Amino acid sequence: MSVIFRFGAEGDLTAPSEDRLAVGDPRVVDFLGRLARKLLAPAVARKHPELGSLGYFLRPAELHRAVSRMQRDDALVFPRGNVFHLPPANVDTIFVYSWALSALAGNHNVVRISSRSAGAAEVILEALNAVAAEADPIIARTQRMVTYGYDDAITGALSKWCDLRVIWGGDAAVNTIRKLPLRPSARDLTFPDRTSWAMLSTAGWRAADLVARRNAVVGFANDAYWFDQAACSSPRTVFLVGGDGDSVRAEFLSLLLEVVDARGWTVDPAMAVEKRVNAYELAAIGAAGALDFPDNRVTALTLTGTDAAPRRWIGAGAFPFAEAGSLLDLVPAMNRQDQTVSHFGFTPAELREFGTALGGRGVDRIVPFGQALTFGAIWDGYDLPSEFTRLTVLQH
Amino acid sequence: MSVFTLSQAAKEEVLLKELSSLTAHHRLNCEPYDRILAASGYQDAASVADLPWLPVRLFKTLELKSIPDDEVFKVLTSSGTTGDVSRIYLDKAAAAEQQRRLAATVQTILGPKRLPMLLVDTKAMLKDRRSFSARGAGVLGMSTFGRDHVWALDGEGLVDLDAIRGFLAKHGDQPFLIFGFTFLVWLHLYEVARDNGLDLSNGILIHSGGWKKLIDQAVSPDEFRARLAGVGLTNVHNYYGMVEQIGTIFLEGPSGGSLYCPDFADVVVRDPETWAELPPGKPGLLEVVSTLPTSYPGHVLLTEDLGVVHGIDDGDWPGKRFSVLGRLPRAEARGCSDTYRSAA
Numbered sequence: 001m002s003v004i005f006r007f008g009a010e011g012d013l014t015a016p017s018e019d020r021l022a023v024g025d026p027r028v029v030d031f032l033g034r035l036a037r038k039l040l041a042p043a044v045a046r047k048h049p050e051l052g053s054l055g056y057f058l059r060p061a062e063l064h065r066a067v068s069r070m071q072r073d074d075a076l077v078f079p080r081g082n083v084f085h086l087p088p089a090n091v092d093t094i095f096v097y098s099w100a101l102s103a104l105a106g107n108h109n110v111v112r113i114s115s116r117s118a119g120a121a122e123v124i125l126e127a128l129n130a131v132a133a134e135a136d137p138i139i140a141r142t143q144r145m146v147t148y149g150y151d152d153a154i155t156g157a158l159s160k161w162c163d164l165r166v167i168w169g170g171d172a173a174v175n176t177i178r179k180l181p182l183r184p185s186a187r188d189l190t191f192p193d194r195t196s197w198a199m200l201s202t203a204g205w206r207a208a209d210l211v212a213r214r215n216a217v218v219g220f221a222n223d224a225y226w227f228d229q230a231a232c233s234s235p236r237t238v239f240l241v242g243g244d245g246d247s248v249r250a251e252f253l254s255l256l257l258e259v260v261d262a263r264g265w266t267v268d269p270a271m272a273v274e275k276r277v278n279a280y281e282l283a284a285i286g287a288a289g290a291l292d293f294p295d296n297r298v299t300a301l302t303l304t305g306t307d308a309a310p311r312r313w314i315g316a317g318a319f320p321f322a323e324a325g326s327l328l329d330l331v332p333a334m335n336r337q338d339q340t341v342s343h344f345g346f347t348p349a350e351l352r353e354f355g356t357a358l359g360g361r362g363v364d365r366i367v368p369f370g371q372a373l374t375f376g377a378i379w380d381g382y383d384l385p386s387e388f389t390r391l392t393v394l395q396h
Numbered sequence: 397m398s399v400f401t402l403s404q405a406a407k408e409e410v411l412l413k414e415l416s417s418l419t420a421h422h423r424l425n426c427e428p429y430d431r432i433l434a435a436s437g438y439q440d441a442a443s444v445a446d447l448p449w450l451p452v453r454l455f456k457t458l459e460l461k462s463i464p465d466d467e468v469f470k471v472l473t474s475s476g477t478t479g480d481v482s483r484i485y486l487d488k489a490a491a492a493e494q495q496r497r498l499a500a501t502v503q504t505i506l507g508p509k510r511l512p513m514l515l516v517d518t519k520a521m522l523k524d525r526r527s528f529s530a531r532g533a534g535v536l537g538m539s540t541f542g543r544d545h546v547w548a549l550d551g552e553g554l555v556d557l558d559a560i561r562g563f564l565a566k567h568g569d570q571p572f573l574i575f576g577f578t579f580l581v582w583l584h585l586y587e588v589a590r591d592n593g594l595d596l597s598n599g600i601l602i603h604s605g606g607w608k609k610l611i612d613q614a615v616s617p618d619e620f621r622a623r624l625a626g627v628g629l630t631n632v633h634n635y636y637g638m639v640e641q642i643g644t645i646f647l648e649g650p651s652g653g654s655l656y657c658p659d660f661a662d663v664v665v666r667d668p669e670t671w672a673e674l675p676p677g678k679p680g681l682l683e684v685v686s687t688l689p690t691s692y693p694g695h696v697l698l699t700e701d702l703g704v705v706h707g708i709d710d711g712d713w714p715g716k717r718f719s720v721l722g723r724l725p726r727a728e729a730r731g732c733s734d735t736y737r738s739a740a
Binding site: 002123269270273274276280281283284285286288289290291293296328 | 428431432434435436437450453454457458460560622669670681698699706724725726
């Protein structure tokens with residue numbers, strides 16, 4: 001099984017290196033800043049809107065903010081060392097976020113890029129290589145992206161090489177890769193299966209004007225459709241909170257269809273059948289009491305209770321709805337698997353009360369509609385810059 | 397005796413009545429099915445195309461049966477490539493009826509007497525009778541319509557030319573039945589007959605199993621017929637059927653090119669955007685209906701096959717005539733859950 005180098009200097013991935021990068025190394029900041037400019041080029045951002053958000057994340061101002069968050073008064077901060085990333089195949093941009101933060105922390109990185117990567121991932125790799133040509137060669141020597149098959153010999157060797165292994169891709173991937181041992185001093189950063197929800201205040205909806213409602217739906221539609229509702233943070237079930245949800249739901253769905261129309265998004269027949277199968281299954285087990293198929297692009301299900309909300313993917317454009325009296329009523333329905341709650345129409349006090357009541361037992365992000373997919377340095381409950389660094393205590 | 401007798405109008409009148417009462421029967425006896433129909437807001441059907449269809453894949457994920465556990469006589473499973481298999485529950489009556497109707501259907505072309513039968517397959521495939529695969533079920537189901545069976549392939553799956561020659565020497569001057577999967581017939585019978593000058597002109601071929609592998613080799617259904625005719629095999633009938641509607645097969649007519657629906661079954665081609673029925677000539681997703689599924693709610697099924705109706709009441713036999721065009725590709729989503737799948 002051979003390794004294909006997609007980025008970086010070819011050679012033995014696990015060989016010792018004399019190269020040293022610092023936390024917030026200017027050569028890395030310079031490189032990432034150039035990459036950001038490439039990704040923010042209008043032609044790229046138009047074709048792949050998700051690369052626009054990535055480019056924004058990599059702007060120098062953002063990078064300096066991230067670096068300053070890595071610094072501490074009580075310890076010297078250093079790179080963690082060697083970091084091995086195993087990002088998911090199908091969310092094209094995740095690998096860049098994870099890698100860029102780690103590079104910014106000064107680590108030597110190896111990223112395994114899936115052979116099934118396509119579209120935006122290819123655009124990113126092209127941009128990376130174009131930028132590398134003008135950057136300090138230490139970047140290419142210390143930052144490598146490779147593609148290889150499901151080869152445990154290679155994964156095993158990289159696992160023994162690294163100080164931190166970053167495993168995306170859900171429970172199955174985490175469990176599979178964990179069978180390969182790390183060095184005793186190394187550890188895993190895991191991103192298991194997650195579920196995300198949308199919560200809509202019916203009172204807040206009624207109080208909003210049509211423009212605000214439409215903007216909310218545009219944000220929700222981006223969150224849901226960009227990754228076929230299959231990213232960890234894509235909202236699936238919509239909880240209508242505050243009572244009298246029927247009319248709100250009807251207006252929400254009709255605006256959603258308008259937005260989907262305007263974007264020209266389509267759902268192919270195979271996906272439509274997939275959604276039927278899943279919707280019928282939920283009806284058959286008594287989890288959904290009513291099914292609506294207004295259009296292949298939107299499937300609406302009425303759940304029989306908040307605890308009936310499915311935690312598995314049920315298709316692109318499939319929206320179960322459930323009603324709850326208040327956000328606090330939803331607290332018992334949340335668990336450790338739940339990642340993002342995207343919200344509309346709640347007061348800051350309501351959201352804080354909800355987050356506090358959850359007590360860290362579930363839900364890592366509570367963000368407005370339209371921000372569900374926006375990656376941040378704090379992700380899945382981890383402070384990534386702190387995960388990617390190592391601390392030396394110095395007392396005089 | 398034929399089961400291809402009813403004009404489309406007459407058939408739809410009968411089917412609408414029988415399938416509607418089957419729908420009511422299954423709602424009473426299969427709670428998950430009743431929940432699906434209730435959640436979909438199903439009322440009554442005014443036409444066959446109005447009847448509530450189930451995606452065929454549901455039989456892979458749900459246990460759908462309309463009989464108590466102690467009346468389950470046979471559980472059929474489909475051969476799945478993805479690991480999921482359909483489970484079809486038959487009671488004694490349904491098992492007997494499906495065999496009877498299948499017999500009536502093939503006797504339309506074979507006549508009432510059992511014919512000597514050449515099976516283009518290997519006996520080894522049947523070894524494990526408990527894993528009742530679709531291929532095994534197909535071969536076993538068909539084999540009851542023949543006698544003096546000879547397998548054209550040996551235990552290794554290689555052509556047993558001596559066995560075929562022996563069969564032809566004994567039975568080749570009288571009508572005989574050949575059965576096999578389309579691709580196996582092409583590879584292991586047509587080519588062997590052509591290369592060895594075998595005389596198959598008294599054979600009646602019944603074959604099934606999809607065209608994908610042949611189309612990969614650039615062999616169209618028309619060419620398949622033409623090339624078989626070249627080795628004397630002119631009596632050729634393709635059929636389409638699935639374990640989820642066991643006993644119902646859609647059979648190619650004598651002049652070829654179209655599949656026909658027996659009196660107790662029909663097809664509806666649906667627009668995959670609007671899900672409305674499409675007129676002849678417009679390809680879409682194929683729905684199959686049959687009155688045979690009495691022990692499980694499989695009487696109205698949306699397949700994942702694409703098809704087209706060519707005409708109605710205008711062919712070898714009355715009713716709709718149609719073709720299967722291929723499979724709908726599986727839906728694939730982007731998503732976070734798929735990094736690494738090895739057997740570490």
